[in-house]
Amino acid sequence: MGRVRTKVVDTRKPKHGLDDNRPSSTKKGTRDAATVRRLKMYSKKATRDKKGKIISQDFQSKELPSTRIQPDRRWFGNTRVVGQQQLERFRSEMGAKAGDAYTVLLRQKKLPTSLLEDPEQKQREGGRAARSHLLTTQPFASTFGRNQQRKRPRLAAESYGELLETSGRSSDKYVEEQADAPAPAWEGEKDAGRMSVFEKGQSKRIWGELYKVLDSSDVVIQVLDARDPQGTRCGHLERHLRKTARHKHLILLLNKCDLVPAWVTKRWLAHLSKDFPTLAFHASVTNPFGKGSLLGLLRQLGRLHSDKKFVSVGFIGYPNVGKSSVINTLRTKKVCKVAPVPGETKVWQYITLTKRIFLIDCPGVVSKQAGDTDTDAVLKGVSRIEKLDEATEHVAAILERIKPAYLTRAYKVKQWEDATDFLTQVARASGKLARGGEPDTNTAARMVLLDWQRGKLPFFHLPPDYIPDSAMRQAAEAPSTTHNNDDAQAAAAEAEGVQGQPVDALPVKQGLFLPGDEAAPAASPSQSGESAEDASEAEDASPSSSSDADSDSKESKQAAGRPVGKHRAKRRREQSQQKADADSDTDSDGFEEGDLSWEAVMASVKAEQAKMNQQSAP
Template identity: 35%
Template structure:
């Protein structure tokens, strides 16, 4: 067929168009390597320079040519004329005027210019400028030039010109440190203590400082300011440790009209008598939290702690020995290290050479401690006998004074009460108007169907309170 205009259109319709290099053979192409493979191999070889027998470069590699182009500066009169400068007094006056306008609450910025205004501001305390200065200091004085066998520095370079300036700089940094220290004490709730009562600061891991930024605290205070009632959920196993004293202090001083409610959570993990004593007791204030307290309360993630095995003795101090033996089915250990070794060999967590993985097993024990697999609780603080408290209760969780006498319920209720009082072991008295609810009991005997009349439900009391069961009286 012809190769004219119609033939070209036919090739386009049939999709047979090409670049015209279909029959062009690439150097190196053969039966084993096609053109695409050859181009890929040539691309890999482009990074090497070609040399002759003497080792001299005959052909430079790609982007590695040693030919330097001729440098030429554009001729201009501005290179030789005077430049525009400003005096320090004029610059200071301009800065003061800008700061006055910026701090005026009645001034509104409608349109901002494109000038670099950040260059004329007094941003000496800005974080970016500090980072820039630190970067410049590291680049000008690397570690190898300051320390080591190749050190070139003979004396320390300070940013002061005299001893008086050094004293002023030291006092300024000390004042800044005291301000930050006072803020930290205010957040921890120990700002009013004396120097002798305060604990000595200790070096802790950086993970314990996470989540304490001003942004997070500001979000919390926003929620508190917009609320009328604040519900503080406490862990029944450790109510003292889970209290936030800074929030309580803020509500007491800044918002006394707001209501603060404490809710004990996870009461099913502790004995009923302990929960009741926590409900009616006065919780004493606690000091600053230690890293051990933060780990055991679940404030930080166990996976982020570097040496978790150092917190296992604190776990053993809170948990009874028979609970640990029953949970992990291990006996014969005397300290925390032996417990971790036995647990590692039992669970098969061994390192190279048969060494027990103490870190992994310690993390497992801490997770079991926080998630309720290991039973534990913190006993309530003891109270004096002459302390004024609730006198008409026996100290059981859920007890309440009786609201209605039995004589008001009718003859039917009196007969049922008499039968119930007779069935109680060691009970020689009946119910009266001043009787109170005896609390929850595990040894609860349900009344027989013959004792229930007119839909009444009668419960017998028992001194045991190991397991909570609800009882009703009508």
């Protein structure tokens, strides 16, 4: 049988007059449930906010009333219209700031940056102007067929001579973007006998990781090796950011500055600061250098972009330049895997620095430069030494770039004829022998290459625009007829202001360089990629060098050939440090003792630019 449903009737009496728990139909003279609900509606109040404004209320409409707008030009005219003169002034003012790496554009979405490029001027300079749609300007029906309107086709050249001139001009023009851009895997000839170890850092997966980091970063920090900044610099990425991502900030970071003398770091900072903001850095969790400057710069960029919820900072660069070590230094603990070999970082990694600033670690990417060989890849730290089959082929380049005194001090080898003789003596001295007592030169070559990559063998490159102090002093003292006295006095006052600024000391590894190399040379040829050996030879050959410096260099060369005890080595390091401190007072780079600060470098760059403008003025 089915269950019978019965209706439950509330037979309780109401407790008070506004209690709606009562039957709907009652006796005459009493309230029913509908009457009680209506009375409650009358006494219900509106919901207000803390300022007393009504937010919601029953039976109140939220629709806005229809109003009439005054038919005036102020409301219906074009509000954002620019004239031709205003556009030209906008182009001239913003064009001067567009290429400045030290100027930050805060409101990028509201600024029509596409108006900065003049298509006619770009076409006059040899570039491609923005092309309109072809079918819009030249319909197919009016160009070909019965209804064609033009009698002569529009060609790029009107005559054969003009075509030859155009093709010759385009062939003579050197396209730098195509030269430095990485070539596709299918393009060009391949060497079947080339080892795969030289192709590390150039795979499609690594480049994909790099572009992930570039797309996700608001600030891009390119980490360079202070020993060879130009060789570990990727010009292709810099042009890519300037062309396709102008809103991203690029910063250059000179890492491993403790492996070069202080005056070399100063000159590289002055050279690189002309293009992008550059900082000197020494990655160390316990004793870092430049950490406060980098953190202050990141916080400043974070305050400038206060409209963004988060700011991401990506670290890019060659393998084994210290990207992961820089991140560990900023976090003051080990958050990224580090190793003294290239290729330790495989994929990108997010690290939290603050609540708003995030760091992105990227695998090392190798950008091929014109003229680079397999030996250059090994000496830049791109390839792993233990995977080289013939390591002896790359030692000759090391012997050309390092002073013999440093090699004698490191391996106790006084004289050698060539690279094979040097490796033979090193193998016998270190006990690396093969069967039959023959010296194992391949193992000895790997030892030398490992010492080179890990900074045990001192070397450095000078900037391309390096000018000796004596030449700078002669140019400053020589009378110039191209500018007036007021400009000369202003430049001299600015130079004096730079010299009087307080600066901080750069860390330099004790006992790594000889006293003659730690002090700035008095004269040296201004060639790019100059090594420490060339700089020291020019210093010894200069007539302005003092007799004390000559005696110190002779003593250091003599002492490099014999073993040094612990106490004697400590005493010599102290003497070399005192000598370097004394010589730093005579360095006329515009910096006081202690080397450099951000303000001093920027002021020196401005002073050099002012001198160049004065000399080039008619």
